[in-house]
Amino acid sequence: MGAVVNRVSRGLTRRCPWISRLSNAPEHELLFPVFDTSQQWRKNLYWIPDFQPHFLPELFEAKELSLRLQSFNDIANAQGILLLSSDTALADFRRFYPSAMIEPRVWSFCSSIEAGSVESCRETLSRYDLPEKFLYIANQFWRHKDHATVFAALRTLQDRGIGIPLVCTGLQNDRRDSAYFAALTKELARNGLQHQVYFLGVVPREDQIQFFRAAAAVVQPSRFEGWSTVIEDAKALGRPIIASDIPVHLEQLAGVEHAHLFKVSNASDLADRIAMLWPNLLAGPAPDLEASAAKRRDKKRLDSAHRFVAIVDEAIAYPQRTQ
Numbered sequence: 001m002g003a004v005v006n007r008v009s010r011g012l013t014r015r016c017p018w019i020s021r022l023s024n025a026p027e028h029e030l031l032f033p034v035f036d037t038s039q040q041w042r043k044n045l046y047w048i049p050d051f052q053p054h055f056l057p058e059l060f061e062a063k064e065l066s067l068r069l070q071s072f073n074d075i076a077n078a079q080g081i082l083l084l085s086s087d088t089a090l091a092d093f094r095r096f097y098p099s100a101m102i103e104p105r106v107w108s109f110c111s112s113i114e115a116g117s118v119e120s121c122r123e124t125l126s127r128y129d130l131p132e133k134f135l136y137i138a139n140q141f142w143r144h145k146d147h148a149t150v151f152a153a154l155r156t157l158q159d160r161g162i163g164i165p166l167v168c169t170g171l172q173n174d175r176r177d178s179a180y181f182a183a184l185t186k187e188l189a190r191n192g193l194q195h196q197v198y199f200l201g202v203v204p205r206e207d208q209i210q211f212f213r214a215a216a217a218v219v220q221p222s223r224f225e226g227w228s229t230v231i232e233d234a235k236a237l238g239r240p241i242i243a244s245d246i247p248v249h250l251e252q253l254a255g256v257e258h259a260h261l262f263k264v265s266n267a268s269d270l271a272d273r274i275a276m277l278w279p280n281l282l283a284g285p286a287p288d289l290e291a292s293a294a295k296r297r298d299k300k301r302l303d304s305a306h307r308f309v310a311i312v313d314e315a316i317a318y319p320q321r322t323q
Contacts, residue, residue: 085109137167141181146222168199221270236297
């Protein structure tokens with residue numbers, strides 16, 4: 001069950017006839033995720049990942065912004081079930097589409113990653129020649145992911161005589177701003193921080209998991225998320241998390257131990273938080289913490305699977321519009 005939830009949440013397929021095998025109506029087929037309303041005669045489970053175009057319209061070209069907002073509006077006025085990833089997204093949906101006809105449901109995915117051996121972690125760190133203790137960012141280099149705030153915090157810490165190694169993985173090209181990554185690295189060099197930050201690019205998933213395990217803390221500085229996979233991965237491995245205080249992060253981290261928040265896009269506040277935490281943060285892996293996290297993860301993904309299947313059954317049973 002958990003594997004199915006993981007497969008869906010990672011969006012590996014758009015046509016999902018296997019969903020019917022999980023429901024109480026095996027004679028029907030449901031398509032998920034569906035992002036447009038052009039074929040309302042089918043059994044559709046609609047999905048809007050987040051409402052970033054409403055909050056950060058400057059990140060989109062005019063044509064793309066118009067198309068996304070039109071798609072949101074069309075879905076809002078369709079008949080059927082809309083899946084949203086968080087209560088935060090649900091509040092956003094109701095704010096922007098108060099007269100919507102579609103019926104929203106919340107399903108928050110969780111990570112299914114498993115730790116592996118201590119030896120595999122050490123081998124990976126050695127292969128990439130990484131320091132023993134570091135902070136880790138696992139975001140694409142897109143402007144709203146806000147690496148800039150973290151790099152500015154490193155400069156502040158440097159001025160205080162505190163050097164913090166930082167490992168970054170992720171795509172280094174933003175199609176919406178092709179000069180962004182180069183500008184970040186240029187600023188790092190200008191501040192003398194280029195040897196403190198390790199840029200590894202896109203790495204194999206199995207290597208990324210080991211970086212999560214080894215990190216003294218995982219940093220998630222993003223200005224906007226639908227439901228952060230980074231945070232879910234860190235939770236699944238029991239790693240400390242330092243995250244921006246956007247609403248969805250507050251939702252994801254409610255009741256989570258070793259979770260620390262800073263004011264979004266506030267480099268000074270982040271620097272203060274890191275300076276306070278760093279002396280007591282320990283490099284991983286930590287098998288005891290991973291074992292405890294695994295128990296929580298297994299329960300969470302089973303609950304998540306049951307919730308998803310219930311939504312699937314509801315979507316299949318929803319009255320179908322004729323062509």
